Amino acid sequence: MRNREGLHSLQNSLSGLPQWVSERILHQVSQLTSYEPMIGIMGKTGAGKSSLCNALFAGEVSPVSDVAACTREPLRFRFQVGGRFMTLVDLPGVGESGARDTEYAALYREQLPRLDLVLWLIKADDRALSVDEHFYHKVIGEAYRHKVLFVISQSDKAEPTSRGERLSTEQKQNISRKICLLHELFQPVHPVCAISVRAKWGLRVMAERMIKCLPREASSPVVSQLKPSFRTPTVQKKARDDFGETIGTALDAVSALPLIPAPVRAVIRAVRDTVVSVARAVWNFFF
Ligand SMILES: Nc1nc2c(ncn2[C@@H]2O[C@H](COP(=O)(O)OP(=O)(O)OP(=O)(O)O)[C@@H](O)[C@H]2O)c(=O)[nH]1
C-alpha cells in the first residue's frame, strides 16, 4: 500500500520520458525494493556471532537448512521483517585445522561472490590471532577483502575485566590497541569496529559501519531488518542516498546507450536530478 504511494510519485517524476525508459527505471526500482541481502558471519566458535545477530536484527529467524554441526556446510538463516527477507550465512572454518584450507577455499569461493558483506568476529580476549590471519590470507584472498568487516566482540572481556556493566577507560584503551593490532595484521579495507553485546556498547557505530560497507543496492534492505534503535539518522541517510543514486545511475546508463536519440538523452539528463530527489523523498515508503 505504502509502496504504491511511493511508486506513484516516482512514476510522476518519470512522466516526461519515453515509456520504455520509464518502465526500465520502474523495473529497477522494483528490483531494488525486493532485493534480498545476504550477509556472511565468521569467527571462531563462541566469538559471539549469534549474539551479535540477535542484537542487531529484528527479524524472526528461520533456519533455511539445518545441517548437522559436523558437516562443513554454511548454515543459512532467512529473516523476515514486514514481508522482506534477508539471509545470514554462518560460515564455518575459522579456528579449525589448517589441513582443511583447500576444502574451505572451495566453499568460500562459492559463497563469497553472492555475499553482500562478511562480518568477521574476533573476541576481545582472543590472542590466538594467527589462526584468523592464516584463514584470511589463505581462504579469503585479495578479491573479496573489501567484503570483510572485522568486529572485535565481547569488548567487556578486555583487560582489566571488572564486574561493572560499563567498559572502563583502561578497557577502552586496550580495545584501541587491539584495533591497531588488527589493522596491522589484516590491513583491512574497512575500519575495525568493537562491540559488546552484554554491555550494549559500540553496536550503534558498528551498525553504521556495516551499512556504509554494503553495496548500494543492499543498504536499504539491510536497514529495514535492523532493530529500530539502530536505524539512526546516519544509517537512514546512507540508505536513502544509495537508493537515490542507484536510480540515478540507472538513468545515466540509459542515457549512455549508443542509439538513444539526442532529444531523449537531453530529457533524461534534464530530469535526472529531480528523479533522484523524488526517489530519496519516497524512500520511507519502500523501506
Ligand atoms: N561477556 C560477554 N559475553 C558474550 C557477549 N556476546 C556473547 N557472549 C557470550 O558468549 C557465548 C558465545 O556466544 P554465541 O553468540 O553463541 O557465539 P557464536 O559465535 O555464535 O558461537 P558458535 O555458534 O558456537 O560458533 C555465549 O555464552 C554468550 O552469552 C558479550 O558481548 N559479552
Ligand SMILES: [Mg+2]
Ligand atoms: Mg552461533
